[in-house]
Structures are given as structure tokens and as C-alpha cells.
Amino acid sequence: MNNNILLESGTGEVEILEFIINNKYYAINIIKVKEVIHSDNLTKLPESHPAISGLTLYRDKIITLIDLKYVLEKQHKDEIKSTIILCEFNKIEVAFSIDNIVGVHRIKWEQITKPDDITINSLVIGNIVLSNKIILLLDFEKIVTDISPSTGISEDRIVNIDYKDRSKVKLVIADDSPLIRRLLKDTLIKAGFQNLRIFDDGKQVLDYLLNLVHDKNENFMEDVHVLISDIEMPQMDGHTLTRKIKEHNILKKLPVILFSSLITSDLKHKGKAVGADAQLSKPEIGELVVCVDGFTSSLNS
Structure with a gap:
């Protein structure tokens, strides 16, 4: 193929x-x-x-x-x-x-x-x-x-992650799979996150972010610190969502992590082309937590 x-x-x-x-x-x-x-x-x-x-x-x-x-x-x-x-x-x-x-x-x-x-x-x-x-x-x-079940996201995959209070970190998550949304929520909460806003397609996320910018302008990041997005989603996919964020003169400073089963060595260039700040393959939830920590270290200190 x-x-x-x-x-x-x-x-x-x-x-x-x-x-x-x-x-x-x-x-x-x-x-x-x-x-x-x-x-x-x-x-x-x-x-x-x-x-x-x-x-x-x-x-x-x-x-x-x-x-x-x-x-x-x-x-x-x-x-x-x-x-x-x-x-x-x-x-x-x-x-x-x-x-x-x-x-x-x-x-x-x-x-x-x-x-x-x-x-x-x-x-x-x-x-x-x-x-x-x-x-x-x-x-x-x-x-x-x-x-x-061992091939997917599960709480077992975060056993080596040190729990710490990550309640100050505000995450926006986009994934169309009900199963993945639930597992992401469960595992991130177990890792110490509390502020999670979860959507099931990219268009919902973009509308939410644009509304934040309308209300708060440059201060929109008081409400969101990192976006974690799937790639495959009805209405608007993660690559298009990322491109629209990075082309926006205010939203572009928001860190975007593409977290998808489609992140492979052959396909990473697609995420780079739209300006993704990081790309991680499902089901590596542990790497995702470490990546978020890297973008939000000042909040956790």
C-alpha cells in the first residue's frame, strides 16, 4: 500500500x-x-x-x-x-x-x-x-x-511514574474514542492531574480556545497550559487543529502534544509540518506525563 x-x-x-x-x-x-x-x-x-x-x-x-x-x-x-x-x-x-x-x-x-x-x-x-x-x-x-488489553492505555503503564501534585496544571484533551478518553482521564488523575477539560473532536477544542482568546486575549493560558490531541477525529483532525493553533497570532504559544497511534518514524514529519511541539505514540502514557511535566515545570515547582 x-x-x-x-x-x-x-x-x-x-x-x-x-x-x-x-x-x-x-x-x-x-x-x-x-x-x-x-x-x-x-x-x-x-x-x-x-x-x-x-x-x-x-x-x-x-x-x-x-x-x-x-x-x-x-x-x-x-x-x-x-x-x-x-x-x-x-x-x-x-x-x-x-x-x-x-x-x-x-x-x-x-x-x-x-x-x-x-x-x-x-x-x-x-x-x-x-x-x-x-x-x-x-x-x-x-x-x-x-x-x-496490554496493548492499550492502562493504569498499569504509570506504575513507574512518581505521583505528585499536578493540580495546578490545566490540560485540554481531544480524542474521539470514548475508551481512550476514559483511560486518559483515569490515568492522568492517578498521576496527580486534576484540571482536565476533555473534548471528542478538534473543532470543539478550536472553538473553546478561540472563545478563551476572545475573552482573555493574551491571558488565555490562565485556563489552559497544554493541549493533548489525537490525530484521527471526525469534524477536525489533530493535524488541522495543530496547524490552525500555530498559525494564530495568540494561540501559537500554546504547547501542543500529538498523542496518537499514528505517531511512527515514517509519519512524524506530518506533525512537524504543522508545528506540533511534541509527538508521542499511544499507548505510552508514562512518556506523555513526562512530556507534560517538561512544558509545565514552573507550575509544579
């Missing part, structure tokens, strides 16, 4: 890979996709999670294969030969079996609407209407975390 076709950072656009499972339409952000292959090379695992089909080989690497049909409908695929989406995010490589690929579409993040009923257990983070059909954008990080 050639990800070079992606637009430059902060354009407000995203490319999605549309695919089919059991005659229903789903999507994944193409930036997560390394390759699409067809394979019947599968080794079953004893006593494994029912959503794990087994292990498959990819260029001499052993990759765990997840049966998306089982994840979504609790039905196993019948065919041995599968169309497989090979992905990389959250510092892991993982594969998903599907029925068929439909194609790649370039759309605006604002075209992706939030589901009406977002719960912490939802696997859908956005709805896309294309060609008179609804395509569901799936939360692949949650799918993997549900199967293997």
Missing part, C-alpha cells in the same frame, strides 16, 4: 480504505494500512481469544490475524483463504481478515459524522455517507485493546 498519495498535513482531508464484511460497508484510515494481501497461510492458536483466527506470515514476520467478521457479528469466516488488511498502529503490527476491498476515497474530516449513540463499548467512531450508502469508520485500536 503506497501511503505517499496522502495529502500534506493539516489539509482537513483523509483517505479511507472501504471494505465489505457480510454485505456491510466499513472503513479504515489508509494511513494505518501497510498492505492488502490474499493468504491461506494460517496457523491456528490453541486456547486463544475467539476473535483471533491465528498467525499468518508476512515477509518472514509472524503477524496475528483478527477475524473482523467475528468481532462485528460474532460469526467466524468460513473460507480458509482470506483478504487481509495488514496494519501498523500503537507500535504493533496486526492483520484483519475481511471479505472484499471496495476502494480508496479521499474525503474531508468534516464529512465524517459522529454516531448518535456513542458509548464506551462502541466500535464505530464515525459515519460516512458516500454513493447513497453509509460506511462505518471503525475504532481499530479499541478492537485490538478489547482482545489484548
Whole structure:
């Protein structure tokens, strides 16, 4: 999969890979996709999670294969030969079996609407209407975390962080995943933070910050010291949010940390291009706390 076709950072656009499972339409952000292959090379695992089909080989690497049909409908695929989406995010490589690929579409993040009923257990983070059909954008990080909790953010990841009173630090957080929002809140509070303002898309954050500037001008940072933002979000993505902040003559002094499963050595240039002050990969919550401490050391002293 050639990800070079992606637009430059902060354009407000995203490319999605549309695919089919059991005659229903789903999507994944193409930036997560390394390759699409067809394979019947599968080794079953004893006593494994029912959503794990087994292990498959990819260029001499052993990759765990997840049966998306089982994840979504609790039905196993019948065919041995599968169309497989090979992905990389959250510092892991993982594969998903599907029925068929439909194609790649370039759309605006604002075209992706939030589901009406977002719960912490939802696997859908956005709805896309294309060609008179609804395509569901799936939360692949949650799918993997549900199967293997150790791969995601958890309180266990901050055991080596010294608790201290960080109540003076005012954080704004943007993440579209209900699961990640809850886990971020729980783990940051455990680390000593108390002042957290949490949003589920970048547009909400930008509106909030612009209102602060309207009311307080240069003193807006009395209410926010650091922004922690995901990249993938309906309405406005983290790269676009960062670009708009750094292009604003007052907001530009706000430190922005991009905290995303998409932070890899190959993709960090996108965050640099929009002026992000730091970029960290999920699920490294410990590194995130250290990074925030670096930007707010004067408040904690």
C-alpha cells in the first residue's frame, strides 16, 4: 500500500480504505494500512481469544490475524483463504481478515459524522455517507485493546511514574474514542492531574480556545497550559487543529502534544509540518506525563 498519495498535513482531508464484511460497508484510515494481501497461510492458536483466527506470515514476520467478521457479528469466516488488511498502529503490527476491498476515497474530516449513540463499548467512531450508502469508520485500536488489553492505555503503564501534585496544571484533551478518553482521564488523575477539560473532536477544542482568546486575549493560558490531541477525529483532525493553533497570532504559544497511534518514524514529519511541539505514540502514557511535566515545570515547582 503506497501511503505517499496522502495529502500534506493539516489539509482537513483523509483517505479511507472501504471494505465489505457480510454485505456491510466499513472503513479504515489508509494511513494505518501497510498492505492488502490474499493468504491461506494460517496457523491456528490453541486456547486463544475467539476473535483471533491465528498467525499468518508476512515477509518472514509472524503477524496475528483478527477475524473482523467475528468481532462485528460474532460469526467466524468460513473460507480458509482470506483478504487481509495488514496494519501498523500503537507500535504493533496486526492483520484483519475481511471479505472484499471496495476502494480508496479521499474525503474531508468534516464529512465524517459522529454516531448518535456513542458509548464506551462502541466500535464505530464515525459515519460516512458516500454513493447513497453509509460506511462505518471503525475504532481499530479499541478492537485490538478489547482482545489484548496490554496493548492499550492502562493504569498499569504509570506504575513507574512518581505521583505528585499536578493540580495546578490545566490540560485540554481531544480524542474521539470514548475508551481512550476514559483511560486518559483515569490515568492522568492517578498521576496527580486534576484540571482536565476533555473534548471528542478538534473543532470543539478550536472553538473553546478561540472563545478563551476572545475573552482573555493574551491571558488565555490562565485556563489552559497544554493541549493533548489525537490525530484521527471526525469534524477536525489533530493535524488541522495543530496547524490552525500555530498559525494564530495568540494561540501559537500554546504547547501542543500529538498523542496518537499514528505517531511512527515514517509519519512524524506530518506533525512537524504543522508545528506540533511534541509527538508521542499511544499507548505510552508514562512518556506523555513526562512530556507534560517538561512544558509545565514552573507550575509544579
